[in-house]
Amino acid sequence: MRLDALCLENFRNYALQRIDFDPVCSVICGENAQGKTNLLEAMVCLSCGRSHRTRSERELIRFGEEGYRLEASIHTRDRDFLSRIEAGYGRKKRITINKAPARTAAELSQILNTVFFCPEDLQLIRDGPAARRRFLDISLCQLRPRYAAALAEYQRLHEHKTRILRDCGERPDLVATLPDFNLRMAETGAVLIHYRARFAGLLASYAATAHSECSGGREELTLAYQTVKTVTDPLGGHQQLVGQLLAHQEEHCYAELSSRQCLSGPHKDDLEVQLDGRCARSYASQGQTRTAALSLKLAAREIHREIMGEYPILLLDDVLSELDPRRQEYVLNRLGSGQVFITCCEEDRLHSLLKGTVYRVDGGAVTAG
Numbered sequence: 388m389r390l391d392a393l394c395l396e397n398f399r400n401y402a403l404q405r406i407d408f409d410p411v412c413s414v415i416c417g418e419n420a421q422g423k424t425n426l427l428e429a430m431v432c433l434s435c436g437r438s439h440r441t442r443s444e445r446e447l448i449r450f451g452e453e454g455y456r457l458e459a460s461i462h463t464r465d466r467d468f469l470s471r472i473e474a475g476y477g478r479k480k481r482i483t484i485n486k487a488p489a490r491t492a493a494e495l496s497q498i499l500n501t502v503f504f505c506p507e508d509l510q511l512i513r514d515g516p517a518a519r520r521r522f523l524d525i526s527l528c529q530l531r532p533r534y535a536a537a538l539a540e541y542q543r544l545h546e547h548k549t550r551i552l553r554d555c556g557e558r559p560d561l562v563a564t565l566p567d568f569n570l571r572m573a574e575t576g577a578v579l580i581h582y583r584a585r586f587a588g589l590l591a592s593y594a595a596t597a598h599s600e601c602s603g604g605r606e607e608l609t610l611a612y613q614t615v616k617t618v619t620d621p622l623g624g625h626q627q628l629v630g631q632l633l634a635h636q637e638e639h640c641y642a643e644l645s646s647r648q649c650l651s652g653p654h655k656d657d658l659e660v661q662l663d664g665r666c667a668r669s670y671a672s673q674g675q676t677r678t679a680a681l682s683l684k685l686a687a688r689e690i691h692r693e694i695m696g697e698y699p700i701l702l703l704d705d706v707l708s709e710l711d712p713r714r715q716e717y718v719l720n721r722l723g724s725g726q727v728f729i730t731c732c733e734e735d736r737l738h739s740l741l742k743g744t745v746y747r748v749d750g751g752a753v754t755a756g
């Protein structure tokens with residue numbers, strides 16, 4: 388998969404800009420606040436229809452303008468595609484692929500996929516389980532439509548059950564509806580656990596390799612998928628999983644009624660990250676945290692290639708700061724396979740870059756070379 392060219396019109400601080408990219412590695416250099424992250428944001432929008440930074444379309448429109456347009460020339464599965472987004476200008480947002488209207492934004496991700504790493508991704512290591520569950524969910528939804536459907540169903544059931552638990556004090560008759568919710572949540576929960584466990588297994592092995600190589604063999608990263616306590620084998624059969632989830636719900640039935648919260652189920656799953664046998668969240672240094680978070684993203688990229696047969700494009704925003712020269716060298720030299728976009732502030736860090744084109748960004752204008 389390759390992003391050959393990008394055209395931005397009134398997007399963030401870009402007025403009108405067309406850029407032809409390097410097929411292997413594009414290094415995007417510039418001072419602070421010139422438009423480096425905005426450029427990667429445009430690529431994210433073209434891969435899934437929305438920004439990673441904001442839900443507001445208004446924010447994406449260049450100050451003083453009425454709308455924006457984005458257009459990408461993409462090569463994938465031996466064919467060329469043109470994906471296009473137009474928003475604002477007093478009309479409904481329009482997405483087209485090769486000039487044909489797309490029904491949903493999800494159609495964009497059949498053409499362009501991105502794995503994006505930015506400084507906020509350090510939360511993957513530092514924050515609580517929700518950040519890591521989100522990472523699992525986003526990665527799996529891209530790869531497995533059945534997972535995306537099960538997740539949407541599970542979230543719907545979870546919200547409904549939470550409302551029932553909240554209201555059943557005033558309306559005791561609602562308690563009678565809980566067994567049905569529990570059964571359906573166990574059925575869909577078992578699907579989530581199955582996919583998450585398999586993904587976590589692959590992730591563990593790819594991320595361990597990436598982290599070990601990046602740290603020059605000095606650190607060992609281990610990942611462990613943690614789910615509902617009664618589950619003895621997350622890779623076990625469906626019926627076994629359902630039975631074990633129901634058993635856990637039963638054990639927590641009174642606790643759920645008294646706390647009025649949904650306590651049992653894979654909505655509490657975690658992916659435990661350890662460095663040299665110690666919890667990374669509590670003990671990792673800044674550089675180690677960055678290396679570990681990056682290793683998770685690089686692993687997700689490998690899994691994407693394994694399942695879909697092509698590398699997604701890799702977007703690395705400000706990845707080099709806080710890394711020592713050895714780790715920077717690894718990041719730059721590992722850019723060998725698949726297309727990579729990397730932003731940075733200081734050009735002198737790039738002495739070890741083997742191949743690629745440098746693009747300078749200055750006030751929303753990009754020049755190559």
Ligand code: ATP
Pocket residue numbers: 398399400401417418419420421422423424425426445446447448449450705732
């Ligand atoms: P840094 O090195 O600090 O990360 P950057 O080059 O990544 O900088 P961007 O995040 O791309 O910077 O932002 C560049 C500029 O775009 C900022 O000054 C920001 O205020 C401006 N900007 C953001 N949204 C809009 C918009 N809708 N219209 C015009 N300018 C905008």
Ligand code: MG
Pocket residue numbers: 423424425704705
């Ligand atoms: Mg930036």
